[in-house]
Amino acid sequence: MGDEDLYGNIFSSLIDGIVVVSRKLEILRGNPAVEEMFRESLDSFRGKPIGSFFPRQPAVLEKMEKVFSAGVSYRDLECVGFRKSNHSSFPVNITISPFVDAENRVQSVVLLVKDMSLLKELQETSRQMDRMASLGVLAIGMAHEIKNPLVSIGGSAQ
Numbered sequence: 001m002g003d004e005d006l007y008g009n010i011f012s013s014l015i016d017g018i019v020v021v022s023r024k025l026e027i028l029r030g031n032p033a034v035e036e037m038f039r040e041s042l043d044s045f046r047g048k049p050i051g052s053f054f055p056r057q058p059a060v061l062e063k064m065e066k067v068f069s070a071g072v073s074y075r076d077l078e079c080v081g082f083r084k085s086n087h088s089s090f091p092v093n094i095t096i097s098p099f100v101d102a103e104n105r106v107q108s109v110v111l112l113v114k115d116m117s118l119l120k121e122l123q124e125t126s127r128q129m130d131r132m133a134s135l136g137v138l139a140i141g142m143a144h145e146i147k148n149p150l151v152s153i154g155g156s157a158q
Helices: 004-012 030-037 058-070 117-157
Strands: 017-020 027-030 074-083 088-100 104-114
Touching: 017 030, 030 074, 030 104, 030 117, 058 074, 058 104
Parallel strands: none
Antiparallel strands: 017 027, 017 104, 074 088, 088 104
């Protein structure tokens, strides 16, 4: 297997999304995970502005422009992805990195996109369970406080 085949296989096999973005902030390429995450085919989003995946979030676009101008990377940016097919949004975590040529010039930007929906759901479930546990402790305390006077009243009545 040649290097190009190997890298292409790695690109296609990742479970997190990879998006390659041009200097015009247009999508050049995406892996199958991006297609699944945003529920669009590569053919439908190739050439479109990356802002269509992250609408009304100018900070994301500004950071991509800084990657082009300064060659810096950004890690673990929390933002919201948008699925055009059903007009829904979902939490994502993105890393923005420069893609450089042999002379170390930034040619494009690479986004690593992680869908955080499951993690957010687990966090919410955990918060709800913590609240239920707190209510349980409160109920036990109240039952104990009610039982003590009832025991003494019952003893006096006998």
